[in-house]
Amino acid sequence: MPDPSPDPRLLPVLLTVVEALATIAFALSGLLEAARKRLDAVGVCVVAGLAAFGGGTLRDVLLDRRPFFWVEHAAWLWALLALCIAAMAVLHARHFAPTERAMQWPDALGLGLFSAGGTQIALAQGMPAIVAVLMGVVTAVFGGVLRDIVCNQIPKAFSDHRPYAVCAFVGAWVLVAALALGMPETAAVLLAAAVATGLRALALWTDFRLPAWSSGHEPND
Template identity: 40%
Template sequence: MTLPQALQYLGTAVFAVSAVLAAGRKGLDLLGVLVIALITATGGGTVRDLLLDRTPFWFTDTGYVVTILLSGCATVVLLRWRHPSERVLQIADALGLALFSISGARIAEAAGLPGLIVVVLATITGTFGGVLRDVMCNDIPLLLRPGTIYGTAVIAGATLYVLLQSVGVPRDTAAYAGMVVIAGLRLAAIARNISLPALTIRDTDAD
């Protein structure tokens, strides 16, 4: 198994777990939970593949669907004995974000796209599944919540991945560095409650 495939599988499993935790908080039944898991774990990669005019990755390799279903069911079983905190959900999502984003960057890079577009597609790959998850769970998408360091972390990590290779760093080393930056920034934001400044516009009509 190649590194991109390993990242895809691991990211798929982690995103499925985070989706089950999010769906469980909404009181969905088993079918609903698994649907949310499937959408979350495949959404970003599917959009990326369609933009690249590729067959969606999980169409040609059903191992991804099996991974999602097994991870989802295992998480449901474990939840009967232990209920994780919101922090656990955030950590699982941060790890999936790092894995999926760099996987998307590598696939975009293999298509011969310029560095800027590699970063854009990495961001889509890493975040869009979570956007779909939050919309279907009737939440404001984490990507759009005020001050959240989420998409910013992906942009930073994917940019580092591209820049390191431009100065001769081996591709796999650059990939690991990018993942560390994405996960590190996201986890630091969670642990330290770090956020970006939010834009506020004063309503002058109220004066």
């Protein structure tokens, strides 16, 4: 009788696909930010690279994981350079607003994919659940944080009040719970990514915003 369990070789392939799709989505967000700031070609490539690779690199540093995921898949660097060159050739100021609106949805997909993939990588290294979840959030969020810091602005993940890191956090816990309940790893990763992406998409669609913390004093008091 054939073994009904999923092929364990599928998970590494899935994680590679997950990171590739998320990397493209986040690289595009970095390109748009760099273009708005009127950076030169080097600045565009650096900001796009930080957005695409920053969160995963920080995760790999914290987990002492080598080689870094973009070193292991060096072709992604060529893809990033090609994307930057193409964007600088065809993107103009009039394209920024519609492109930014359209990019919210791939960005939501990248958030879900990176949070699920980062959490699974940490779990595979034997990290406790809470540490793995935080590694998933770092993977999903900190590329955008580094992008915004380099562009001299408060990171949007901390300031626009739309749930972002919260969505990654919930999605990562969905992965932990699904694995604890015996769900196959591949299905659990896909479920977690879908939950995080769905929550972010729902927040964008409804324009739901988290309340701002207030100390009870106006800034000019």
